[in-house]
Amino acid sequence: EGVNIRGKIKLDSCFQNTQPPNDHSPISRKEFVRFLLATPTKSELRCQGLNFSGADLSRLDLRYINFKMANLSRCNLTQANLCCSNLERADLSGANLDSGNLQGVKMLCSNAEGASLRGCNFEDPSGLKANLEGANLKGVDMEGSQMTGINLRVATLKNAKLKNCNLRGATLAGTDLENCDLSGCDLQEANLRGSNVKGAIFEEMLTPLHMSQSVR
Ligand SMILES: *[C@@H]1O[C@H](CO)[C@@H](O)[C@H](O)[C@H]1NC(C)=O
Ligand SMILES: *[C@@H]1O[C@H](CO)[C@@H](O)[C@H](O)[C@H]1NC(C)=O
Ligand SMILES: *[C@@H]1O[C@H](CO)[C@@H](O)[C@H](O)[C@H]1NC(C)=O
Numbered sequence: 345e346g347v348n349i350r351g352k353i354k355l356d357s358c359f360q361n362t363q364p365p366n367d368h369s370p371i372s373r374k375e376f377v378r379f380l381l382a383t384p385t386k387s388e389l390r391c392q393g394l395n396f397s398g399a400d401l402s403r404l405d406l407r408y409i410n411f412k413m414a415n416l417s418r419c420n421l422t423q424a425n426l427c428c429s430n431l432e433r434a435d436l437s438g439a440n441l442d443s444g445n446l447q448g449v450k451m452l453c454s455n456a457e458g459a460s461l462r463g464c465n466f467e468d469p470s471g472l473k474a475n476l477e478g479a480n481l482k483g484v485d486m487e488g489s490q491m492t493g494i495n496l497r498v499a500t501l502k503n504a505k506l507k508n509c510n511l512r513g514a515t516l517a518g519t520d521l522e523n524c525d526l527s528g529c530d531l532q533e534a535n536l537r538g539s540n541v542k543g544a545i546f547e548e549m550l551t552p553l554h555m556s557q558s559v560r
Pocket of ligand 3: 403420421422427
């Protein structure tokens with residue numbers, strides 16, 4: 345509620361300004377919910393390039409939305425349903441996506457530096473794999489997330505916390521895992537070829553890591 349009030353103040357002060365409101369000023373939860381309620385579930389709502397920076401989008405049904413290149417930095421996306429949404433090249437830096445549904449999400453080349461993704465579900469039972477190829481995931485916290493089959497090829501997970509994650513069959517080829525905490529993870533059949541594991545923590549692994557998984 346605090347976030348809503350703050351968002352409103354921001355909007356009001358924007359309209360009171362002598363200068364015309366900036367087109368790039370972020371969209372508030374209130375405005376956005378109005379759009380959502382007027383849209384059928386599976387329509388790919390066109391949010392490409394829009395600015396949501398700092399908005400409270402927590403607990404909303406955001407399935408199938410096109411957020412390509414949108415600015416979602418520092419957004420509250422906790423418990424949001426982002427199933428099958430497109431977040432390619434979106435700015436998710438510092439956002440909170442804890443307990444989110446990220447099944448089949450497209451996050452290629454997105455910037456989620458410093459974001460929190462604890463207890464997220466990336467596993468689509470229908471087999472559609474979450475794609476985070478080339479994403480900037482520096483310093484993210486993904487503790488306890490379900491990521492079977494996820495594609496993290498050439499992504500940067502430097503200083504990230506991936507404790508107790510399910511990474512079975514994940515693609516981590518060419519991934520930068522420098523100083524990444526992977527303790528308690530299940531890396532069965534994960535592909536770590538050409539990944540940078542300098543300083544990475546592999547303690548209390550659920551399944552032993554085979555040389556063949558990490559050799560080029
Ligand atoms: C989006 O909104 C933020 C916060 O008001 C602002 O700093 C930024 O310049 C805006 N524009 C873009 C393109 O992100
Ligand atoms: C998104 O908005 C933030 C301000 O909240 C700004 O610092 C950042 O540069 C913006 N990102 C992009 C990609 O424009
Ligand atoms: C984010 O949203 C959740 C759920 O609505 C709320 O409990 C939490 O306080 C919010 N966090 C921030 C930083 O506003």
